[in-house]
Amino acid sequence: MSSALHTVSATDTLAGRVLHDTGVAVAECYQCGKCSAGCPLADEMDITPSQILRMLQLEMPELDDEVLRSHTIWLCLTCEMCYARCPKEIDLPKVMDSLRAESLRRKVAHPKARDIIAFHKSFLDSIRTCGRLYEILLIVAYKVRTRHLLQDLLMAPKLFVRGKLNPIPELIRGRSHMARIFQRAQRKDG
């Protein structure tokens, strides 16, 4: 079955997968390094953004695996700096999205990315149930997932007195519609 979301067909290499998912041909990158130079978190990453592209270009299973296990793909903030400056207009943030999805599918996400992934999951839980973000639930769900129970709780009273924390969630009417969208989207994306 072919699908515009490219979910089913297994592509041989990660570069193929990325092309399939995003339409970006990594071979186009000529390794000028401008993306890595402008990336705000390049110095925190285990592999720089341009190196990620180089590794994909080589189409070797060991390198593909290393990319999917990297901390880098989870540190990318989608700030769009690299894409804005790339002379070849390579949509690197979109490549990162596709790599993260594949890393989750293969269950090889970097251990240090645990907190980040837990946060994203808690965030989506709130949206699935309320339709909107319920900040208190988000923080609590995240704390439970990560066991960072104290960090941030100290902040809550300060926000509360300033009227910045909603004690009650905003519930939309279309909550069952939201649940259906989540289900149907998940079926597509795996």
Add this chain to the structure above:
Amino acid sequence: MTMKMGFYPGCSLKGSSREFNESLCAVMDKLGVELEEVPDWNCCGATAAHNLNHALSLSLPARILALAEGAGMQEIAVPCSACYSRLVMTRHELQENEALKAEIADIIEMDLALNAVPINVIQALDRALEGASLESLVVAPLAYKVACYYGCLMVRPPKVLRFDQPEDPMTMDRMMERVGAEPIDWAFKVECCGAGFSVSRTDLVAKLCKPIVTDAVKRGAEALIVACPMCQSNLDMRRCAIKGMSEAEAHIPVLYITQAIGLALGIDRKDLGLQRHLVKVALPRRAVVGA
């Protein structure tokens, strides 16, 4: 005469950034614009959705766009930069790819014509000011040196957004000039503040925010002006997480552009939600330099 404008507030404006909502509504009200919320809108999914699930990251904004067009809205004002980016990028991606558009329409089980256009807060203010002169409405010129901070998602990716110059945008600066402020020339206008890592990697947010605050202060800014709830909360709520700040760096306030304009238009501080900030907004009234 009141003018109606479609409005997608997004979750932050209903929660931790409610002062952005308050100040936007107060200013729009003053300009005779009625903001009409997209009926039964849902969260756009922000970074979480596109980090974890591509189809979902398109479906959540698509539901919003479909609801807006169902309500007959031609334009939707989207003050949160992250929401704005998700809505614009989704619309763009679906416009470019008919098959994908059909799949997403099928997931959300709604018609999707993509004829409602998301606009950011600056464009919304421009629209509200059409035919009026902002200068003539100013009763208390904002006589301060300000550093306008655009962050990432208001200007990038330029190929899709086509809004202002991506490396040195000026739209906010010009608007600040019109209400009597003196925007400074500085180096961190479009650097990233760390966005979605506010809770999960506060350490990285502090690391990215420090040079932003430091450069603004070093060049003489008395306030930072922002147009995004995440930039605001990272620079304001997370200030205490930044180590080794000078007195001036610890105290420079972060105002939403709507709060800054509201002050100049003579709107009460409380109606602009200035009391809700963690870094106190203590801008003493000051006569315009040279006036």
